[in-house]
Amino acid sequence: MDERKPPSLEDLDARLRTARERVHPAPKAGEAGSGPSLSGIGFAFRVGIELVSALAVGVGIGWLLDRWLGTRPWLMVVFFFLGAAAGVLNVWRTVSGIGLGPGYRPTAENDEDDVDGPEGRR
């Protein structure tokens, strides 16, 4: 500590800022990429669950509506196909890199920039 002169605060601040700028976008880029490339099995697992759960919800809704309205098989058939469509939609959203969640649209990435702004000002 004695022989090593502590760096000046401005120097440290500048270095911190460059380091932060270097590190901060990195997880963002890596995150989008690490989704699919995480591991083959994990990804397949995710897609499978995505597909099946939407289908299950569709069939479940159809079954309940059928029981309520007394239209035995028909609504379940209709909602089976709707559920399958929703499942494929969810899978497509997962695969096309809209993130892990089946949101409707990619979150605007440009609002991340002003997120960094105030933080970078130290």
Add this chain to the structure above:
Amino acid sequence: MASPLEQFEIHRLAPLKIGGIDAAFTNSSLYMAIAVVGVTLFLTLGMRKAAIIPGRWQSMAEVLYDFISGMVRDNAGRDARAYFPFVFTLFMFILFANLIGLIPGAFAVTSHVIVTFALAGVVFVGVTLIALFKHGLKFFSYFLPPDTPLYMAPLLVPIEVISYLARPITLSLRLFANMMAGHTMLHVFAGFVIVLGIFGIAPMAVIVALYVLELLVALLQAYVFAILTCLYLHDALHLH
């Protein structure tokens, strides 16, 4: 040989009935309580000194806090700051439940679909209520993508609704399936070790590798659960 699924059995430790509902304190409740106490001790004892230069323990607590704080900021937006405590609690609970479940002989709480579904249900209902309070009836425009021709609405709206309703199922199923598959696999390989005698060393090596993988899965699934909660929050706050 014991079935690989026996480890998921629920035992009543202290029977209790409240108005005909079986509310016994089970081994599942016990390990949930352990997870909660563990998180509390880990964070409060770690931050007890609150030194400027953190020690190892304080660093762990701070890194986790920082990690989730950054996750909420980046994925849910700045105005989601108010929901950080919820996401952090959720993440820590799942993380500890997963990790404690990996201790040999312990019970893995998150390998029961009802537990993960309850967690996902809270997230789903909460996020939907937030969206409804924030946007009122405009929330329902969420189910019709913009610029859709009106004659497509009868087809697209049910699909979007189903896609939305599938969220808690996916969320809970993913955590549950990962945990259960991992624990079952470990048990199956452990069974091989006993049966094969001296050659059991090979499955033993596999178990060691699998165990490391399970540690990764435990971390990863807690992370995925938290990040999906953040993304749903983002949707609720900004509606696309």
